[in-house]
Amino acid sequence: MIRAIIFWLHLSVAAAAGLVILMMAATGVVLSLEEVVTGLAERRYFVAAPEGVERLAPEEIAVAAGFTATSLSYRSNPRAPVRVFEGRDRYVRVNPYTGQVLATGPGGLERFFEAVHNWHRWFNVSGGSVRRARAMTGAVNVAFLFLLLTGPILWIPRPVTRRALASVLLLHRGARGARRDLNWHQVVGIWSVLPLAAIAATGVTTSYPAVGDRVYPMAGNAVSAGAWAVASASKGTGFEGAGISEDPARVPEPDLSAVLATAEAWAPGWRTLILNLPRPADSEVRVEVRGGRAGQPHRTGFLTLDAASGAGRAWESFADDSPARRAQQFLRYAHTGEYWGLGGQLLAGLFSLAATLMVWTGLSLALRRLRSLVSSRRGLRR
Secondary structure (H helix, E strand, C coil), X not given: CHHHHHHHHHHHHHHXXXXXXXXXXXXXXXXHCHHHHHHHHHHHHCCCCCCCCCCCCHHHHHHHCCCCCCEEEEECCCCCCEEEEECCCEEEEECCCCCCEEEEEXXXXXXXXXXXXXXXXXXXXXXXXXXXXXXXXHHHHHHHHHHHHHXXXXXXXXXXXXXXXXXXXXXXXXXXXXXXXXXXXXXXXXXXXXXXXXXXXXXXXXXXXXXXXHHHHHHHCCXXXXXXXXXXXXXXXXXXXXXXXCCCCCCCCCCHHHHHHHHHHHCCCCCEEEEECCCCCXXXXXXXXXXXXXXXXXXXXEEEEECCCCCEEEEEEHHHCCHHHHHHHHHHHHHHCHHHHHHHHHHHHHHHHHHHHHHHHHHHHHHHHHHHHHHHHHXXXX
């Protein structure tokens, strides 16, 4: 009796939320390939790194962009172009040795992935509809989590025998129609239920801020505070504020080459440096230092330097965040797998593909059952 109730609940929830779950799973597969695809596409803008030739000064690269630059993004690969940003969305790729503008962004590929992101999060709507759409995708995450929790109750055979277990743990060759769909649904579900439950649960915390506000403080103590180790060439000098002008009305001219050199020496294993350009009255420069990929906050730090001398003033890393903030970032990037780098992201994509197959076969089984019910009722009427 209880098993029958669970079955009909499982079927009803799947029928109601299945299409949206299918969309979110399919877009999740696409997004897991974003960094690989965009990274390969970026290689066409790589330049020759002339031997013995130094990069242009940051000020020269900023001027070469042809607009009022707000930040420069450097890659550790000497052949990679420098991205010069105006705000968050507009940027150009600049040859760091000649100042030649190579391309303007974002391009079509980046706009495509942005649209996929928006579909995954809130059906690609805009304006006031975003909040309602995000609440809907959050509710669908909850529905998917319910399906994942009730699925094993229905899939595990009774009585449990070796032959019965093989039927839900192994794919059957030659199966067709409903038998094939049921076999794929059960086998894929059994092998991927735990990772998918983790993906759905972390998605709920990001979809509902009220849930996250309760989860983050509890989960914070379980997230390691270990920070990316840096070996600073200027660490021994201390952050005593060297280079601070005694006359606040006279701010020395910034030396962004010195700032960049200090940031590079601070973290020899850096992957990306984002240099935020100072305004005329600023005496400090803030540099984001990434030792890993964009979704690895534990491999990211923020270095504050004196604009005129390049001397370090402050260093903030993942370990300096509050436990709740660390939990928030961990759960955000655990959802996509990015926290564990490219391998984690591709695994998340693989399990998203598994979810796509589960939903597809589940909807197919539901439609077959519906057709069977309709046919049987027509037969009774005759």
